[in-house]
Amino acid sequence: MGNYPLYRKPAQELDTFIQEYLRPSEDSQKQIDKAVDTICAVLQEARVTSVAKGGSYGRKTVLRGNSDGTLVIFISGFGQFKDQKKSQHEILNGIWYKLETCQVRRRLAVTVETQRPNGGLTIKLSTESQNIIFEVLPAFDILGSSEKPSSWVYRELKRSLDMTKASPGEFSVCFTKLQQDFFNNRPRKLKDLILLVKYWHQQCQNKLGDPSLLPSYALELLTVYAWEQGCGAEDFDIGEGIRTVLQLIMQYKHLCVYWTVNYNFQDETVRNIILGQIRSPRPVILDPTDPTNNVSKDKDKVCWEPLNQEAQAWLNYFSQNGPPGPFWNVLPAPLFETPGHLLDKFIKDFLQPNKIFLDQLHKAVNTICTFLKENCFRHSTIKVHKIVQGGSAGKGTALKTGSDADLVVFPSSIKSFTSQVAERTSVINEIRHQLEACQQEKNFEVKFEISKRTAPRVLSFSLKSEDLNESVDFDVLPAFNVLGQLEFGFKPSPAVYTELISLYKSPSPLRGEFSTCFTELQRNFVLSRPTKLKDLIRLVKYWYKQCERKLKIKGSLPPKYALELLTIYAWEQGSRAEDFDTAIGFRTVLELVTRYQQLCIFWTVNYSFEHEIIRNFLLTQIQKPRPVILDPAEPTGDVGGGDRWCWHLLAKEASEWLFSLCFKDGAGNFVRPWNVPAASQIPIIWGARMPPTVNEMFSFRSRGLLE
Template sequence: MGNWLVGGSSDLTSVPVHGLSDLTSVPAYKLEEFIYENLKPNKECLKLIDQDVDAISDFLQNSKIPVIRVAKGGSYGRETVLRDVSDGALVLYMGDIHTFQDQKNKQNYLISLIEQQLKTHKKYNNAENRGGGVLEILLSVQGQKIRLQLLPAFDPLSFGEEPDSRVYKELKRSMDQVKAKPGEFAVCFTTLQQQFFKEKPRRVKDLILLVKHWYQECQKKWRTSSSPQLEYALELLTVYAWEQGCQATDFNIAKGVRTVLELIRQSSQLCVYWTDNYNFDDETVRNTLLYQLRSQRPVILDPTDPTNNLGKDDGSWELLTEAAEAWLCCPSLNDVSPAPCWNVLPTSLFITPSHLLNSFIKDFLQPNKKFLEQIQKAVHIICEFLKEKCFQNSSTKVQKVVKGGSTAKGTALKDGSDADIVLFLSSLTSYESQKHKRSLFVQDIQEQLEIFQKTQELDVTFKTYNWKAPRVLSFNLKSKSLNESVDFDILPAYDALGPLYSGFTSRPGAYKELIELYISSDLRGGEFSSCFTELQRNFIESQPTKLKSLIRLVKYWYKQCERKMKQKPSLPPKYALELLTVYAWEQGSGMENFDIAEGFRTILDLIIKYQQLCIFWTVNYNFKDEPMRTFLLTQIQKKRPVILDPADPTGDVGGGDRWCWCLLACEAKKWLSSCCFQRPSSSWELEQRVQPWKVPVVQTPRSCGAQIYPTENWNPALG
């Protein structure tokens, strides 16, 4: 990476690609074959070019020129070389370049010195000084060409693989001092760039070849020269699409290219960056990074140099957007309907300013209305089948069907939402019978539903289990016309509550039976929460619309944290964060029209204080009667965090040590520096941080209006 990105462009499109038809006419299922047959260079040719590059490297390191070490950059170093002709770089880290300023001052002299040295070599004496600190050699082996640039550079890493903030602070200081262009010293970080791409699967690089070839075809039609900077930006955009949408080593190429094209279509919102080598921790680096991220879109930051915005528009993005829309509309790429792509947002929540959070939720998190209508219709069909036909030849009857999950609560995300269908069966007459018989009913329901779905226009995919006694039947319901889906669970359950009248159960003994069973056995808390699905749903569904939007935002944040964690830790359930969000709003605002940023900030603050949390509600149970009072006092004295399910007093979704709250708390602390919590201002120095609402971390019986009298389980600290 380096000057070949910011100066001295080579017209790589001037060399024709022989035997290629128009890429947009290639059928989606043949794209992989197209890459292999037309775009991937011959391995033997690359090996011979490797030998040439190594020979040049050895020659220069053994000459009088003080070369300490070398790094390979450009498409050649990133292993994204296209067949026929491509760019590359050999970065020469020099012993007498001690600073970034040295590199700028000595660059032309060292280029001249390297050129003179190469002229003494019988094979590599055709190096061409292209000016601007660029010396180029054309390497050609059996038709495969690499325009190899030789670039003397300062080594800021001192042989280390991991840079620290001091390196980037010095970079910014030096750039200000010598008035360097953004990205002018990007060449110094070629080793990091090489490592960034080395870690990516070969299939991702094959997808990059396809995107680059498409771009070069566009350039031919426009009769313009290709931009190495824009090519590299498209490579990074492809990596971003894969990281955010897939992360699998084996994936569908057509789905991948559709995702990249969709992102290009949204170039006016595109803001892509990484924190692999730099982050928001250091103030100087953070300010540099935020300055870039606030630039006019599109923004695609070099993952090794925060000063280098490769998405900076030179007029090409409008043409690219039109070309992307044209290919996306081609029948060849739409071999199925809807043509699938990964769900990848064009921008990051972390860098979304506080005043744009409402738009972020509306644009990116709310499900498509048409999709919700389709899901509601499909769920109705399934529920009617379950009620009327699933058990028509059995003595078991469906007493009622209750819809739960985020879809029923009104908090579904655009992608990957969940929904529950709870079947209350007449044969399940107690909690104990539910525990012992539900697996048999799950198997029966699956057999019946598999037969039924063949007669319906429903795209249903069942998940298989290796459990001996499955508790739930899970399946995925996908729209036939939209790229959205919902994961469904069907749960057989005991009708512990009976009919609900205005929120009051006709069976007041339901909790008494549950608590007695819970105390007398080794049941885990929340074991029978499905019996209380209706109360859970009603508790969230009845909340204001804007509060549900905040819940969506928190759930999306949770998914981002989960994705970031390479090992899959046992994180708290999303339901715990839904309840925490409701609690934060009830205690901190209570207004239907509130500031989303303040609410989000408050929830992160509560997560950080997870070791103090004790939260509960008395909407469905309370402290008035024994044994509930004694049981609740025991529950709220458990190890924190304690977050009691408002529908099920045995369900502590805070869980104490059961889940890794510490990991979420660590992420929450990092997010406090997010743009989400900055008030807009005309000056960076004058910006103010969003403050959290004042919310108590401990809910007490007295704060709920309960009169608690001393008992053997009473703790005065509870109030």
């Protein structure tokens, strides 16, 4: 494999470098696999229930040259964790004798060497290009045939650790099968990235002359975390991946990494174990199979600090001729463990887009909009009335990365709601043609990429910073200019909504088709809010994205817009102050999410109960199954959706988050949420008849309002 300095390897050649120099050769791998299977068969002839393969070998992250593995033998006579601390020497003697007398070496195509360091047992398997040293470890089979451990397993683990005064993580070998499973379903390319990180780590060890810098398992887990949080794709840029991991190493003093795939916060004992670990001094990287095992524990920072310096040197080398290149936006610690009084700093440091990028974005959008207005349909009588920017970027609630925006184009050829559907494809085709011309003719400070995906309803492009790890994805949408030239504070004519309602109730309804026509109203509704409220919206959206990533059911969760509106409602009902405690606002929103089955929220800033047709429609809407959250821009849009989306999953996550440090103040006390009702108050319209069900639903509030 040689000792080629990794920082001299061009990023575009890393994939080839991994394949040619870091992956074990296929022949060596096959020979060692066959040898391991033979040895495991011999071991199972003793009083062994099963053998688990662990270490780099079991995780399939073996580096070419020298690597490690474990053969965990589950002893039938072990009935509890503490049994592991007995008879180790005797058991290993028996296994060593078995291996020596069965003449296993003669049956294998690899060189086999057994050793007894400090009373233990290792088996070294060697081919011409590969050496793997396996540590043989007797263990208690706590899992048996179970694929997923119960809370009882971890309660028993904690009890045994306390009773035997064993070190945290001492029994983690019992969970080797789970460690293997945790890595088995990962993409091949992620394991290639792990090999690259381990090779970099090996180079650091050679340079510093310290073979015990840090367990490679800690860096493997950190690499998985970086990929999960920042990418998640099976195919990705290896250069971005390695830069992300090195960026995280440079932030080791803030690292707090854990998973809840095998254990979680539901059981009180397990919850206390996890909270005790993740609130201990950083860095913290918890073994995803054993919550007592902090694999990054480094009391005096003697392991992490040299790696930090090497990571800086590697990234600085690439910065000599400009920025080192893009990397994934991954935080060193989860939001869950950020104390409430530090949430404003968290938002500023990690969620707010960079001002330079925002300026570049603003210039690029203006250039694109001007170009489209001047060039679209220029050889016809069709004109573009206006282009409106919506979405997160338009409302001022964009996150640092992965935010969305809409550019809604209002051409004169779309003269009604229904013609929007008929004309959409031809308008999209014209816009694509002009966007491609704009891309060629204009210079941009950001990277301008048009999506190659063709869809009749929408055209997409992205704007990415060349220097910063920030981007915004845009959808270009044609729409009917039903609002005309809108002035701020303008309230649309009721006729706009009566026509929309009529279409909504028609035999072949086009529901949700025309919300783009009201983009300006949606944008203005949020844009006019205080800066701190928009920051709270950012925080809630970031929380939502964490839930989305964890639950892996993107299409089934309620839309982000519902959470934006819920956040505004919480602030309106609970505070209305321009400056407020972010922790209190955040807690209030999550409390409302847990009460999703009671939510009935609407506004009357653009439409109201005064017009009979609109009133009757609104009363129908608010009698639908909860949650109901009506779009303040147009009443046909219910982003609460009743049982259309999986609010119960989001509510479950919100309930778990109520234990978070986010909701503790500087003194360590939990903050109290604002007192916010789950339903909006319905105004009293004198002379208007209300259906009995509505009277019953809102009678209490109506009496309160009258008083």
